[in-house]
Amino acid sequence: MRKPPRHRRKMQSVTMSDVAELANVSPSTVSLFLRKPEAVSATASQAISRAIDKLNYVPNLMAGGLAAASSRAVSILVPSVRNAFFAETVSSMQTALKKQRLQLILGHTEYDEQEEEELVRMALSWAPAAIVLTGLSHSAATRRLLANVAIPVIEIWELGGPQIDAAIGFHHDQVGIAAAEHLVRQGRRNLLFLGARMHQDRRARQRCNGFLQAARAAGAAAKVVEHPDTASAEIGSMLLAEALRLHPETDGIACSNDHIALGVLFACERQKIAVPDRLAVIGFGDLSFSAACNPPLTTIRPSGDLIGREAARLIEEHLHGEKADTHRTIDTRFTLQHRRSS
């Protein structure tokens, strides 16, 4: 009348108990060794590491996370990793986090707050150690979801608005201002901003607005020509053609980023427009080609790398319990790279 085993379950091949058994200690000791090796005697440590090696034991982070009510994951949501800016930040952050054995869970919002909201929900399901979002603008539901979480919430790549918790980045309107002031300093009076995808990209819009204001404040004329698609050199060339048709008097151009600026330079070369003599050009991004093109592109270099590192540092501090409450604002600034295009 004996019953068969009621529940059969899938399982992990090698568990912590297996290691404990082989090392002749209790599972608790193995767990302790994994988390605080210094608290375990040398003898036990050795036996345990040997057993781990022999069995090729891989700890189960889900079990660990469940028991500890927190995980070794950090969720980062960016518009897209195809964008070199965010790729840089993601990359530097992952490098920094790896040292703390934290893993990056990546999500792409595609500049869509609805999408972001869904991704935040999914991210929270992992009980991450921190969550990183791009920008300061989020749906109401996203804010609600994040309002009461006990982990750091870090908003990157934008400063200058109400923030949820920490914010790391710079002021995009100041980028626009710097570009305008630079062109004015170079003696230009008929300025133009060439922008791509500005209906979606808030930060490009902020740069544009800063540019227009500063230009006008300095007594220069300032117009905008834009294109709805993602920035590319091709669109840059098209925008230049349109710009010169609509505003032939233009003598200084700022671009929403270096892809656009590169396209402008290509078009100028084809049409024998002298840069910077006839037209000064300034970009944004300092991408890999910006110093190498003809002429080398004056541009504003953001701090994508630093943003990622600072975010990782914040997370590390929080993890190590340095109570220094995370509600902070870190301005990573930007620098003007003056080259020959202006």
Place this chain on the structure above:
Amino acid sequence: MRKPPRHRRKMQSVTMSDVAELANVSPSTVSLFLRKPEAVSATASQAISRAIDKLNYVPNLMAGGLAAASSRAVSILVPSVRNAFFAETVSSMQTALKKQRLQLILGHTEYDEQEEEELVRMALSWAPAAIVLTGLSHSAATRRLLANVAIPVIEIWELGGPQIDAAIGFHHDQVGIAAAEHLVRQGRRNLLFLGARMHQDRRARQRCNGFLQAARAAGAAAKVVEHPDTASAEIGSMLLAEALRLHPETDGIACSNDHIALGVLFACERQKIAVPDRLAVIGFGDLSFSAACNPPLTTIRPSGDLIGREAARLIEEHLHGEKADTHRTIDTRFTLQHRRSS
């Protein structure tokens, strides 16, 4: 004489039981609803969704994963997401996986097998639904770790060697061959391959080797000039200068990627070297600037996007139990974009 509660534990604010209670059903039913909504009656479904909304319930994927012995995570390891090729694949994959509610865990190997091994170990700790690696070359320990896992192991961006499980990509030597044959077809006989970081980037090396062999097979001379750093336009310009010094007779150049090619075009422009008359140039990658530069760059376009989508499809099939064993090879091919630089 009563004891205080022995164990106090941290916890999640809202659990499935809370939802069940509010909806007047058992936790099992809530779980079922979340996994297979169609198996739950309309009445119960409604009550449950309402409760979820009201409580703002977020399921705990770690608990779920632990119980189900599998997680909703897919681990992807690429050399770096700063590289536009991999960014493209990661991005398209993430988009495709999102529909299945799978999350991407990202790791950067930096072209280092040791690093990759560590990352694989960390990745396995999550009991992912699949694991995606770049290339076919891995450390012995990595192979051992992956030998017996029950999940799909997908190697991307390289074909033509022994694979662990599935492989999705193309043959890089064929890329080199196509480039050489193209230049020969254009009447070039003194060919050169310009490469960056080839000591680390196996796939660039394969393209180079294919190029040299095909060029020589076609009776053309073929040399190599390389630089140890990451590809960039600046390095492309430097390499061109060195190339013309060492091999002034060169009349056709293939580059390990479009960044290098762009630098070559920039340098040619500065030095008034006519492209393609004096020098034909072909790149690899078809990056965002390649069609827009002067002259538009002939290049070979890989299928980074497709690779990501195919990988996601494979994972989906496996998840839906379509036994179609995953050990497969999918050749995503590449296409030659003939433009004016050759």
Place this chain on the structure above:
DNA sequence: TCAGGCGATAATAGCGCTACGATTTATTTG
């Protein structure tokens, strides 16, 4: 000699959820 203290190890009770079988309820059929 033995209480007191300390470092190292062990035992225990869940973390929140899913899978499985068992049970209940609704629906059909002989």
Place this chain on the structure above:
DNA sequence: CAAATAAATCGTAGCGCTATTATCGCCTGA
């Protein structure tokens, strides 16, 4: 109308690990 079948729901036993408390030796010093 009872029996058989199908549909919906529930109860239970862990998944593998961590945090907390309890225990075990061993050394010190009065």
